Amino acid sequence: MNEFSIPENENMRLEALLSYDVLDTAPEVSFDEITELAAEILQCPVSFIEFMDADRQWFKSKYGLPEDYIETPRDLSICNTVICQGDLLCVPDLTDDERFRNNPMVQSAPNIRFYAGAPLITPNGQAIGTICTVDFEKRELSINRREALRKLSKQVMTQLELRRTLIDVNRLIHEQKKLSLSINKEKEKADNLLSRILPPEVSRELQENDRVEPKYIDECSILFTDFVGFTKLTETLAPKTLIDLLHQVFCQFDKICKKYSVDKIKTIGDSYMCASGITKNKKDHTIRLCMAASEMVDYLKKANAQRAKLKMPTWEMRLGIHTGPIICGVVGDDKFTFDIWGDTVNTAALMEQNSIPGRVNISESTYLRVKSEYKFEERGEIVTTKKGPLKMFFIVASESS
Incomplete structure (x- = not known):
């Protein structure tokens, strides 16, 4: 050149x-x-x-x-x-x-x-x-x-x-579209995260109004689960193994709840709490919760059978259900949570505490709403300080089975 x-x-x-x-x-x-x-x-x-x-x-x-x-x-x-x-x-x-x-x-x-x-x-x-x-x-x-x-x-x-x-x-329009798409994706992630923390109807109300109005529910059904001897398991299993197993079980419970349109409320340590009839499908809330409880029991029985074959410790679980009125709402600004309150919650916890591993223990109020759907084993009464004697029943099998 x-x-x-x-x-x-x-x-x-x-x-x-x-x-x-x-x-x-x-x-x-x-x-x-x-x-x-x-x-x-x-x-x-x-x-x-x-x-x-x-x-x-x-x-x-x-x-x-x-x-x-x-x-x-x-x-x-x-x-x-x-x-x-x-x-x-x-x-x-x-x-x-x-x-x-x-x-x-x-x-x-x-x-x-x-x-x-x-x-x-x-x-x-x-x-x-x-x-x-x-x-x-x-x-x-x-x-x-x-x-x-x-x-x-x-x-x-x-x-x-x-x-x-x-x-x-x-270029600015393109960047604006990219930014808008990115914002929409982040919003979708936030919405998905919120829907995993809160029941869908509660999540929508919070997004639309920036708050959730407390509600009185005249009737719903509450389920508690608890693992027997969990404290001993924490002493014998490695922390990661313990949490992984608990995560696996609770994830399966989440799937079961979704299947029966039951709202997961929270987990407290090794206890799982869910409710039916709070946000939707209130007419058959009790039967749906009993079906979910029975499926949880069946799942854990199969998991324990596999663990027993491998000579691994089994996880024994109690379940309790009670039906009655509650108050529900979202509390807190940071790490807010959706929760429920009322004597119905306390009674459901009593049903779980007085159950035995592998059985679904229900109160009389729950029994009266599903007695035509299941066979039951009457358990007698427990005496409580505030409510007096409470009748309890084990679900044996559904009438169709």
Whole structure:
């Protein structure tokens, strides 16, 4: 490659050129119309808009040139002189100008003779390209046509600035869409997390109103589970093993609750608490909770059978259910929780405490609501300080089985 002149501000000029993001882009009508207009006004067979890169001139628009004529080396470019001087250049006869007479494009095909080019100057004064016309015969250019070429160069820069503005706007729109998508994804994650912490209806109310109105539920059913001898297990099992097993069991209980539209309330240590009839499907809440309890027992029996084969300690679980009124709501700002209160909760806990491993122990109020659905084993009464004697029943099997 032959040596060529470069302007003193070459690095700044190249940075300005790159900022327009125009190199190696597709043809655009707005530039092609100006190129065609230049050829018409100057009465030349060829015109083009080119941008001067570090070592090439690249044609953004061209009139009278082959489609595959995309770029030429910078050292062959007459336009480079325009870039360096930063002003319009008009050469009536290139063969009579010592600067250009030895240029291969002048000496041989396409044998250009006439050249006129005006620089494309950015608002910061950087010449990043040119709009040019050439002819294959020598000619003179009138003052009016020179001025027209200068005006066309300004029109090119106006289009270029508009193009950059549109690119920036589209980029901002794209970034806004990405940000909006990211926010929606994060909101979806937050909503999913919230729905895993709270019952769905409670979660929706909290999202819509920023608070949950406390409610009195005149009737629902509460279930407690508890593992017998769990404290001893904590002394014999490695912490990770213990938590992993507890996690596995409680995850299965979660699935069972979802299956029967039962709301998980919370876990307290090794105790699992859930309720039916608080948020939906209140008519058959008791039977659904009893079905969930029976499935929990069946699941643990199968798990214990497998553990026994492997000579691993089994997990023995008591279950208790009671039906009655409660109050429910969300409490706290940090680490808030949905909870339920009332004597029904305490009685359900008593049913669990007075059960035996592998059995579902229910109160009389629960029994009265499902007595036609199951066979039962009457257990007699327990005496409580505040409520007096309470009848208890074991669920034996459903009538259908």
